[in-house]
Amino acid sequence: MLGMCRIKEWRLQLRMANEKIYDRINEQSPWQDITEGNKIFEAATSKDFCTGEWRTATPVWDKGKCKQCLLCTPVCPDSSIPVTAGKREEFDYDHCKGCGICAKVCPFGAIGMREGK
Amino acid sequence: MAIRERLSGNEAVAYAIKQVNPDVMPAFPITPSTEIPQYVANYIANGEIDTEFIHVESEHSAMSATIGASAAGARAITATSSCGMALMWEELYVAASNRLPIVLALVNRALSGPININADHSDSMGARDTGWIQIYAESNQEVYDNFIQAFPIAEDKRVHLPVMVCQDGFITSHGVENILLVEDDKVKGFVGEYRPEHYLLHPEEKMALGPYAVSNYYMETKRAQRQAMIQAREVILETAARFEEMTGRKYGFFEEYRMEDAEYAVVIIGSAAGTCKAAIDEIRNTTGTKAGLIKIRVFRPFPEDEIAKALSGVKAVAIMDRSEMFSATSGPLGAEVRAALYQAHSSVEAVNYFYGLGGRDITVSDFKTVYGNLETIAQTHVVTGMYEYIGLRSEQSKEV
Numbered sequence: 001m002l003g004m005c006r007i008k009e010w011r012l013q014l015r016m017a018n019e020k021i022y023d024r025i026n027e028q029s030p031w032q033d034i035t036e037g038n039k040i041f042e043a044a045t046s047k048d049f050c051t052g053e054w055r056t057a058t059p060v061w062d063k064g065k066c067k068q069c070l071l072c073t074p075v076c077p078d079s080s081i082p083v084t085a086g087k088r089e090e091f092d093y094d095h096c097k098g099c100g101i102c103a104k105v106c107p108f109g110a111i112g113m114r115e116g117k
Numbered sequence: 118m119a120i121r122e123r124l125s126g127n128e129a130v131a132y133a134i135k136q137v138n139p140d141v142m143p144a145f146p147i148t149p150s151t152e153i154p155q156y157v158a159n160y161i162a163n164g165e166i167d168t169e170f171i172h173v174e175s176e177h178s179a180m181s182a183t184i185g186a187s188a189a190g191a192r193a194i195t196a197t198s199s200c201g202m203a204l205m206w207e208e209l210y211v212a213a214s215n216r217l218p219i220v221l222a223l224v225n226r227a228l229s230g231p232i233n234i235n236a237d238h239s240d241s242m243g244a245r246d247t248g249w250i251q252i253y254a255e256s257n258q259e260v261y262d263n264f265i266q267a268f269p270i271a272e273d274k275r276v277h278l279p280v281m282v283c284q285d286g287f288i289t290s291h292g293v294e295n296i297l298l299v300e301d302d303k304v305k306g307f308v309g310e311y312r313p314e315h316y317l318l319h320p321e322e323k324m325a326l327g328p329y330a331v332s333n334y335y336m337e338t339k340r341a342q343r344q345a346m347i348q349a350r351e352v353i354l355e356t357a358a359r360f361e362e363m364t365g366r367k368y369g370f371f372e373e374y375r376m377e378d379a380e381y382a383v384v385i386i387g388s389a390a391g392t393c394k395a396a397i398d399e400i401r402n403t404t405g406t407k408a409g410l411i412k413i414r415v416f417r418p419f420p421e422d423e424i425a426k427a428l429s430g431v432k433a434v435a436i437m438d439r440s441e442m443f444s445a446t447s448g449p450l451g452a453e454v455r456a457a458l459y460q461a462h463s464s465v466e467a468v469n470y471f472y473g474l475g476g477r478d479i480t481v482s483d484f485k486t487v488y489g490n491l492e493t494i495a496q497t498h499v500v501t502g503m504y505e506y507i508g509l510r511s512e513q514s515k516e517v
Binding site for chain 2 (some may be wrong): 027029032037039040041042
């Protein structure tokens with residue numbers, strides 16, 4: 001309900017099929033539509049809160065230098081370095097706040113920090 | 118048939134808790150409300166009720182645990198006083214904005230400093246903006262009756278707000294009075310089984326409570342909360358009507374004592390109303406001056422229109438505050454009653470006094486002086502003694 005921003009198309013479609021109170025409340029909703037005590041009747045809604053918008057510095061992954069040691073993944077405070085089949089993938093920029101810990105921890109200089117989003 | 122007993126105000130509240138048998142009671146002891154959790158702990162130890170009592174390390178934790186239990190789906194209560202409630206401050210707001218129907222037994226006691234254990238209303242008046250419903254009592258009977266009514270009010274779908282049931286420290290909390298108790302089965306029937314619709318431990322419904330609300334949502338949320346307080350008005354009156362059917366005892370937003378033909382009125386909260394009634398009877402039996410009283414029972418939501426209407430026929434009114442708010446002008450009750458009069462375009466002369474801070478006695482003779490002042494104010498249309506303290510030692514011979 002709160003802070004929804006760039007909802008991915010497929011998520012939206014998923015919801016349309018099974019509409020909940022969540023879908024009716026957005027930043028245009030009148031006060032009468034606000035749920036009592038801001039209760040949210042859905043799980044894992046924090047995914048829809050694009051905290052990546054707060055970023056003022058952006059990590060850039062250099063795949064050529066990356067050895068897939070995976071030291072970066074566990075230190076990310078926002079779980080924004082997804083891993084599939086033992087290999088890291090591109091940053092989740094919807095949720096990366098640009099703290100730079102991954103760049104600091106990378107032993108191979110495979111993560112650089114770029115100013116701005 | 119009602120059960121005739123003689124109980125202190127704390128015993129009466131504890132007895133009501135026993136009859137309601139709530140699910141969870143986290144509490145931390147503080148004078149003068151300590152006896153309430155103490156008696157409840159005895160009931161639990163004796164197997165008379167199955168309330169889960171949580172021993173917490175502070176009132177901050179007491180209210181936090183009460184909120185947690187209520188959010189989980191339990192009927193949850195607590196009790197406190199004074200600085201104990203001050204330590205709950207943040208959680209009081211959370212309980213209200215999360216719309217949790219918690220019932221708090223508050224035994225009013227002055228806030229520090231200077232540290233003092235006696236009755237005044239600085240604790241609950243300080244919490245008047247937290248979003249809690251506030252119900253006050255003059256006597257032990259009233260606090261017992263209010264406590265039972267608090268559950269159906271808080272838990273009504275139109276409300277879902279926490280309720281603070283207030284009584285004056287020591288004066289009613291420790292003073293023993295004759296009391297009529299309602300039978301257990303009737304109390305249980307009156308408050309009903311607690312069946313919340315949405316709660317965190319619901320096996321089939323995902324729910325999150327208390328999320329961060331950015332500025333795009335905060336104002337709408339507060340307006341929705343205000344609506345609950347507006348709707349509480351009708352629920353408080355409906356609950357009082359249902360209570361009257363059960364017991365014959367009548368309650369409203371406030372009690373009017375000899376107001377039918379009153380020309381001079383006092384507006385007051387709590388136990389001092391009894392002393393004021395004695396003064397009114399004496400005045401009417403001797404000088405014949407038409408004195409009357411409005412004793413506020415429900416301070417939140419504030420019955421603005423009703424109070425203005427009740428005072429519409431009087432010549433002068435004294436609004437009496439049992440707490441300071443250091444505006445360097447009025448006290449909280451004085452500010453709100455005078456705002457109500459202004460909104461109603463009333464021309465009644467109004468004076469605001471402070472009394473009874475930190476447990477200072479107020480006497481029948483003090484109230485007679487107040488009514489005497491009101492007569493003078495009505496005659497001269499000059500409000501003297503505004504914002505003065507009754508019974509204050511001063512270098513001036515007479516403050517009020």
